[in-house]
Every structure is written in structure tokens, then in C-alpha cells.
Amino acid sequence: MDMSDAFLIEHALRGTLRRDEPMARHVSWRAGGAARTFYQPADVDDLCAFLRAFAEPQPVLFVGLGSNLLVRDGGLAGAVILTHHALTAIRFENRGQTTFSDEADGVPSRGKRGLSPVFAEAGVPAPHLARFVAKHGGGDAEWMAGVPGTVGGALAMNAGCYGGETWNHVVAVETVDRRGERRRRAKSDYEIGYRHVAPRSAADEWFVGGLFEFGPGDTAQSMARMRELLARRVATQPLSQPNAGSVFRNPPGDHAARLIESCALKGFTIGAAQVSPKHANFIVNLGGASAADIEAVIDHVERTVRAKTGVALIREVRIVGDAR
Ligand SMILES: Cc1cc2nc3c(=O)[nH]c(=O)nc-3n(C[C@H](O)[C@H](O)[C@H](O)COP(=O)(O)OP(=O)(O)OC[C@H]3O[C@@H](n4cnc5c(N)ncnc54)[C@H](O)[C@@H]3O)c2cc1C
Numbered sequence: 001m002d003m004s005d006a007f008l009i010e011h012a013l014r015g016t017l018r019r020d021e022p023m024a025r026h027v028s029w030r031a032g033g034a035a036r037t038f039y040q041p042a043d044v045d046d047l048c049a050f051l052r053a054f055a056e057p058q059p060v061l062f063v064g065l066g067s068n069l070l071v072r073d074g075g076l077a078g079a080v081i082l083t084h085h086a087l088t089a090i091r092f093e094n095r096g097q098t099t100f101s102d103e104a105d106g107v108p109s110r111g112k113r114g115l116s117p118v119f120a121e122a123g124v125p126a127p128h129l130a131r132f133v134a135k136h137g138g139g140d141a142e143w144m145a146g147v148p149g150t151v152g153g154a155l156a157m158n159a160g161c162y163g164g165e166t167w168n169h170v171v172a173v174e175t176v177d178r179r180g181e182r183r184r185r186a187k188s189d190y191e192i193g194y195r196h197v198a199p200r201s202a203a204d205e206w207f208v209g210g211l212f213e214f215g216p217g218d219t220a221q222s223m224a225r226m227r228e229l230l231a232r233r234v235a236t237q238p239l240s241q242p243n244a245g246s247v248f249r250n251p252p253g254d255h256a257a258r259l260i261e262s263c264a265l266k267g268f269t270i271g272a273a274q275v276s277p278k279h280a281n282f283i284v285n286l287g288g289a290s291a292a293d294i295e296a297v298i299d300h301v302e303r304t305v306r307a308k309t310g311v312a313l314i315r316e317v318r319i320v321g322d323a324r
Contacts, residue, residue, distance in 0.1 A: 011053035014042035015086065023075070023321075026082060027066030028148065030242040031273075032291035033075030033321055035061075040082040044121065044208050047081065048180035054079055060178065061320060062206045064123065064150030068157055068244055073291045074322035081206075083123035083152050090124050090132055093117040093211055114138065114215045117171055121209040122152030126159065129212070130226060139217020140164065145226040146233050148245075155207045157316075158197045162229055167192045169212040175205035182208065195249050195316050238276040241284035247298060248281055248313040256313055257281035263308045265301055273297045295319060 004017040021038035024030050036058070041047035054060070058078035063069060065084050094116050115138030120129050129151060130144035143164030147154060154166040155173060170187050177183075183205070191198045199205065233239065248256040260266070260280035268275045269286070271293030276282040283297050298315065305313050 007053070011049060013050055013053065014046045015050065016040040020075075021080070023063075023066070023071040023080065026063060026080075026084075027069050027071065027244070028242060029066075029070055029244050029285050029289070029291075029294060031285055031289045031294060032071035033073045033324070035071070035076045035078075035080035037079035038082065039079060041086045044087060044176075044182070047087070047208065048176060048182060050081070051176065051178060051180035060206075062122070062152060062156075064153035065125065065148060067147075067149045068153060068317050070244065070291050070294055070317060070319045072295070072319065072321035073324040076321040083121075084125070084150055085123060087121035087123035087152070087208060089119075089121045089209075090129065091119055092136075093119050114213055115217075117211050117213045119209055119211050120151045122150060122155070122207050124151045125149070126151060126154050133214050134217065134219055134222035134226065137217060137219055138214040139222060140169070140215045141212075141217075142222050142225040142229060146229050151210055152207045155210050156197060158192060158195055160195075167197065169214060171211045171213050173207055173211070174209040175203070176208050177203070177205045236279060238278040238282055238284050241276070241286070243276065243282045243284045244317050246281045247283050247301070247315065247317050249316045251311055251313070254311070255281075259305050259309055259311055259313070260301055263301075263304050265304060268297065268300065270296045270300065275301060291319075291321075292323065 004019060008017055018038040020034045020036060022034050023032050039050050041050055060079045060081060061076065062081050062083060115133060115136060118133060126144040126147040126149055130141045133141035143162045146161065147159050149159060159166050173185050175183050175185055189200055191200055250256050257280040265275045266280050267277045272286040272289035273293035274284050274286055275297060276284045283294055302313055305311055
């Protein structure tokens with residue numbers, strides 16, 4: 001029996017615990033270092049039990065599908081908690097009810113008919129939530145079908161595209177803190193902006209799920225819209241190469257991709273990391289890129305765009321861990 005097994009047994013944990021887990025396996029850039037401790041809980045109760053048991057002072061990082069994340073090559077000293085394939089429940093808040101409700105959030109809906117609120121745990125992939133809503137006759141979730149992250153990641157990032165934004169649909173969220181205590185919080189407990197979400201209090205919590213509301217829709221039309229939006233992505237984004245979507249936020253009134261392209265940076269390469277020739281705000285891993293290669297390209301793009309256009313790009317991707 002190794003130390004991990006002993007820890008699981010001692011704390012009656014039911015998930016998967018690994019030491020020195022390569023995070024390249026869990027991030028869409030397929031690059032970067034290892035997490036010293038890696039835990040994939042069996043469910044939310046098991047996650048809370050792990051947080052109570054993990055007494056080490058190191059930080060804890062929640063990871064969904066790692067589609068917006070880079071772990072530097074020296075790795076992470078703390079614990080990664082993987083929600084994908086772990087916190088997977090999705091249901092109507094009104095216990096299995098799939099009919100339309102006039103009172104979607106318990107408040108008179110001012111005549112707008114929509115789907116009963118949907119509760120999705122943090123590890124549910126956003127495209128799964130989009131299809132769930134469409135299948136049950138809800139609308140306005142189609143844009144989520146193309147965001148290759150989880151509900152937890154979408155909540156943390158306020159993910160959005162094609163006019164949709166995650167927090168436009170949030171009624172409430174469920175959170176957990178470092179002591180494993182769960183809370184339900186109102187949307188008004190958060191300050192929300194473009195790719196930005198912060199608790200109004202000093203709360204140090206993560207999302208274990210979100211309660212969402214969506215308007216009425218038509219299943220066939222929603223499915224067709226999802227196919228149309230996905231085709232648009234295939235045409236404009238380098239989806240066959242490992243990437244993390246848009247690296248930089250769009251500056252007000254402009255597009256990061258336009259600025260980067262105007263500096264002739266398409267195709268710029270360091271090691272095996274390259275500014276995509278297909279979409280200038282994407283950096284692709286050509287095969288075997290290190291996190292340092294990717295970060296060096298990000299730094300170069302930032303410096304060049306600032307020097308040539310005066311615009312300071314703000315990173316959308318999250319970079320964590322230690323350099324080697
Ligand atoms: C091809 C491609 C296209 C993309 N298109 C879009 C797009 O159109 N719009 C868009 O907004 N994004 C887009 N992205 C970026 C990415 O998919 C989103 O940011 C997504 O919401 C990230 O979810 P994730 O589960 O992968 O998060 P991760 O990458 O795992 O984590 C991202 C951040 O969220 C935090 N986090 C994750 N889970 C939780 C949790 N449960 N509680 C608290 N914090 C948490 C992490 O700690 C990290 O800081 C794209 C990415 C790719 C690869």
C-alpha cells in the first residue's frame with residue numbers, strides 16, 4: 001500500500017488520488033508541469049471530505065477541462081482538484097420536472113416563459129449543458145456548445161461567445177470553501193464583468209455547481225443553431241492543434257486577433273509554440289511545446305503589440321505554477 005492509498009483509507013475517501021500527476025494530460029494545450037497532489041473526487045460529498053482532510057498549507061486549484069489553463073514546467077506545489085468526470089450531476093431544480101414554468105426562479109416571471117431552472121454540477125461540460133437545455137425545449141444556451149470547458153470553468157471565467165455569457169443565466173451558485181463547507185450564494189454576491197468574476201466578500205471558495213435559467217426554445221432549431229456555430233468555429237479556429245482558445249481578452253471596441261495580426265505576428269514561433277496562422281489570438285502547440293515556449297510566445301505578443309500599437313493586452317488564459 002502506498003501513501004496515497006493510506007490517505008484515502010484513513011479519511012474514507014472514494015476518489016482517485018495521485019502524486020506528481022502530469023498536468024499536460026489535463027489541459028488542452030497538452031503541455032506543462034505536474035501537480036504534486038491530484039485528486040478527482042467521487043462526488044461532492046467526497047470532495048468536501050478531501051478538503052477537510054487535505055491539511056497541507058499549499059494552495060488548492062480547481063481544474064475542469066483545462067481549456068484556459070497553463071501549468072508552468074516546474075509544476076504546482078499544491079493540490080489540483082479535477083471536477084471533470086467527477087461532479088457530473090445535471091437536473092431540473094424542481095426535481096425531475098421538465099415542463100415549462102412561469103416562475104422560473106420563484107419570482108413572477110413578468111410574462112416571460114422559460115425552462116425550469118437547471119442545476120449543473122461544476123464538472124458538467126458546457127456543451128453537455130447546452131444540449132440538455134435544447135433537448136428539453138429551452139433556448140439561448142446554443143452558444144455554450146462551442147465552449148470546450150466545464151460549468152465550473154465557465155462560472156469562474158464568465159465564459160461567453162456569439163452574444164451569450166454564462167452569468168446572464170445564473171440564478172445562484174453552490175460553493176465550497178477550504179474547510180469543505182458548502183454554501184448556496186446569490187448572483188448578487190458576485191461582481192461580474194467581461195471574462196471576470198469576483199466574490200464581493202473576501203470569500204475564498206470554489207464552484208461546485210450553478211443554477212441556471214434559460215428562455216423558451218425549439219429543440220430542432222437549437223440543434224441546427226449549435227451545428228451552425230460549431231461549423232463557424234471549425235472554419236475560423238485551429239481546432240486540430242492543441243490550444244487554449246483566445247489567449248487575450250478583446251480590448252474595448254477592438255479585437256485582440258486584429259491587433260496581433262496587424263503586428264505581423266501570425267506564424268511567430270518559439271520552440272514548438274506558434275501564433276496560429278489561422279487565428280492570431282490562438283497559440284497552438286505544434287507538438288512537444290513546453291509551457292515555457294508557450295509563455296514566451298505570450299510575452300512576445302504582449303510586448304510587440306504594446307510597442308507597435310500602444311495597447312496593453314490583458315491575458316484571458318490563466319498561468320499557474322513554477323518555472324523549471
Ligand atoms: C478551442 C477553444 C475555444 C474556446 N472558446 C471560448 C469561447 O468562445 N468563449 C470563452 O469564454 N472561452 C473559450 N475558450 C476558453 C475556455 O474553454 C473557457 O474559459 C472555459 O470556460 C474554461 O473551462 P474549463 O473547465 O476548461 O476551465 P479550466 O481551464 O480548467 O480553468 C480555468 C480557470 O477556472 C478555474 N476553475 C475551474 N473550475 C473551477 C471551479 N469549479 N471553481 C472555481 N474555479 C474554477 C481554474 O482554477 C482556472 O483559473 C475556448 C477554449 C478553447 C480550447
